Amino acid sequence: MKTVRIGAGLGFYGDSWRPVRASIERGGVQYIASDHLSELTLAILQKDRQKDPSAGYARDAVPMLAGLWPLAAKHGVKFILNAGGLNPQGAREAIARAFRDKGWKATIATVSGDSVLERIDELRAAGEPLAHMDSGESIDSVRERMLFANAYLGAQPVAEALARGADIVLAGRVADAALTLGPLAHEFGWKWDDWNRMAAGLTLGHLLECSGQGSGGNFGSAGEWAKVPDYAHLGYPIAEVSENGSALFTKPPGTGGRVSFDTIRQQLLYEVHNPHAYVSPDVVLDMGTLRFDDEGDDRVRISGASGAARPARLKIVAGYQDGWMGTGMIGFAWPEAYAKCEKSAEIIRTLVKERGWAPEEINIEYIGYNSLLGENADPAYRDQLNECFLRMTIRTQDRRVADGFGRLFPWLGLSGPPYVGSMKGVQPAKELLGIWPTLVARELVEKDVKIEIESI
């Protein structure tokens, strides 16, 4: 019986591609589905593009493919990546250049048409209000400040690119899990309205899209995380899929990490809202009927996905300028480490006021005490800390204020409380971006989706 093996590539922009080597060498994979994008990543890529119009794609795709292609070509492994980000053509140029330099051959497909930033007025004229999908707020309030706007595309252009002979499919904002569903639909000839098979493919794509998080990484727990073997060589997950959509979920032999009922279900629910209606461009998945059978030895059987018809509207993720963040930090050792941080925060507040600055928000956190646990930090430890760092951030529309804020801190080293550390330079203002999720009729976007094939 035919099966298709798909391995996880990257789980975010900046993830390590080295573990992918084991999946190709000894994991028997035919495809690598590599997810480079998140809401935050698009914001980062937009900043890159502002500085350099030829940028705006996930640059880590270039070293990844340069590092893996000879091995992948030998094993007949194809890559599906959304590393195109805001500039798939730019990504293709960079990859083609690297391949030509080495004399390698490949057929690269780019999938674009997801960017709708230049089409906002056109979409509104076509009757799409593009209001905020949660708050209902009108887009007018952010329209002038919008920096990017991309629709989440589904798996169909990926499958089509593969049908047209692509070895590497380089897409923009194709939904993370569609990078896996695309090759499955292509290989098995799944019908696009076979909702249960679509749901099965979506489930597997979702489990693969965060690389090591699907195989024991970031296993959120007290104590149990320490039992995950060999983090240093953690293998990325692999799905071996049957025609009916059921699958064996595993990882390459001889790697670290763990694939089990516990690690997989953590990833299943990760960044999911209503689990009975997990919406993707291709299908709406109900996770309530899934079945995970743990066979031991890093093998879990997955079956039972059920799907409902795909949504009539695609989600758009847009980002808009939303002011500046100023950051300052200073650390103190015992004695009274926390009290000295608190005193410093009070001093800084006074200086801000005396300079006539009026930030919209001042955020105060104590690293070593509550910067990650917030109000759920246990105050019993607060006054006995060996050391503590004050981190203060402000929100302001004035870039100069955000820059000036960080410069208030070094002075404290000689004129503030004693036993100070961390004077490692001043952090410049950071631009803040708001995310604007909205919906659009799918045909308005899909009519302009473009697949370009180039053999190098």
Add this chain to the structure above:
Amino acid sequence: MKVPLWKIAHARSGDKADRADIGLFAYDTETYAVLKREVTVARLAQHFAAMGAGPVELWPLDNILALKIVLNGALQGGAARSLRMDNLGKNVAAQLLRMEIEAPENLPRLLVK
């Protein structure tokens, strides 16, 4: 007796726009029944009140012994505009594991030493 969730469950959290979301998982069916009873929308809203969270949503998933929890409006507008150290809400799950609930003392995980 009062039991902190970290002794009997595991959890992971993440972000989507201004929502923090958490998966909370029982290691066994007995504990799952207790979680379903004790970890309520009201308890969650109280536990995360300081994050400025909007409405809390909660779905039990019997097939994987899990509770799916969503804290709306909890991330200062989202990761790219948040001033927080934990702008991605990765530690919201750790915060949840500090919640104490009423549980029988013979739950399987409490008997493991």
